[in-house]
Amino acid sequence: MTEVNEAPTISVLPEGYISSILSVTSPRDACRAASVSKEFNLAADSDAVWERFLPLDYRQLIAMALSPVVFDSKKQLYRRLSESYILLDRGHLGLKLVKESGRKCFMLGARDLLITWVDDKRYWEWGRVPESRFAEVAKLKKVWWLDIYGKIASVKLSPKTTYGAYLVFIITDDSRGLTGSGTAIVSFSGARNETYDVFLQHAQTHVREPRKDGWMEIELGEFYYDDGDEGDVEMVFQDHADSYSKRGLIVEGIEIRPK
Numbered sequence: 001m002t003e004v005n006e007a008p009t010i011s012v013l014p015e016g017y018i019s020s021i022l023s024v025t026s027p028r029d030a031c032r033a034a035s036v037s038k039e040f041n042l043a044a045d046s047d048a049v050w051e052r053f054l055p056l057d058y059r060q061l062i063a064m065a066l067s068p069v070v071f072d073s074k075k076q077l078y079r080r081l082s083e084s085y086i087l088l089d090r091g092h093l094g095l096k097l098v099k100e101s102g103r104k105c106f107m108l109g110a111r112d113l114l115i116t117w118v119d120d121k122r123y124w125e126w127g128r129v130p131e132s133r134f135a136e137v138a139k140l141k142k143v144w145w146l147d148i149y150g151k152i153a154s155v156k157l158s159p160k161t162t163y164g165a166y167l168v169f170i171i172t173d174d175s176r177g178l179t180g181s182g183t184a185i186v187s188f189s190g191a192r193n194e195t196y197d198v199f200l201q202h203a204q205t206h207v208r209e210p211r212k213d214g215w216m217e218i219e220l221g222e223f224y225y226d227d228g229d230e231g232d233v234e235m236v237f238q239d240h241a242d243s244y245s246k247r248g249l250i251v252e253g254i255e256i257r258p259k
Contacts, residue, residue, distance in 0.1 A: 087134070
């Protein structure tokens with residue numbers, strides 16, 4: 001009788017070796033690999049794998065959280081950070097991970113922005129809306145010149161990543177004067193991306209497609225962050241058309257997310 005030798009399968013590899021393989025893939029691939037075998041499932045759930053998918057500074061970041069970030073495993077922590085924003089910096093800054101890649105997104109709340117005349121109660125007021133992840137948003141009562149400015153230190157971001165910056169807002173039913181043309185500017189590392197004819201509200205339809213969270217957004221510009229590119233990313237929206245007053249705008253913040 002001829003003896004048949006069965007070829008060894010990948011499942012007999014040590015768990016540590018499988019973990020090393022999975023840790024250089026992606027979060028999505030690690031989850032898919034969990035269905036291959038019991039051994040792959042154990043490796044794909046291990047802290048060794050998910051530690052590699054978390055940002056290098058994740059410990060410092062969650063230590064800054066407004067509320068404690070509770071987790072039993074690194075995979076659970078990754079899921080928590082990729083499901084919704086956690087609030088940092090007195091609740092004025094939001095952090096979230098892109099679920100598929102682990103790259104960092106940030107949301108600068110309105111309290112972290114410089115908005116012209118925002119502390120003058122004749123023109124703006126601070127308030128709460130149920131839709132917002134922040135305790136306060138900026139509500140426009142009446143202005144002629146609209147200036148919204150934000151900045152973030154580039155070292156907070158994920159390197160080797162192209163980011164887009166987005167103004168996040170709501171337009172109320174009693175809005176007026178928001179159909180004019182504005183200017184959006186993003187500056188970083190010597191590069192200046194300036195876009196004209198940016199509209200908060202379309203003049204003809206008065207409708208803008210909402211985001212999944214119910215807010216609206218306009219892109220202010222994009223930039224590329226590489227290792228060693230230190231400095232502040234500066235983001236601006238301006239509407240200086242002073243032939244009419246503006247009202248009915250609620251500003252939640254500026255979101256910086258990978259493209």
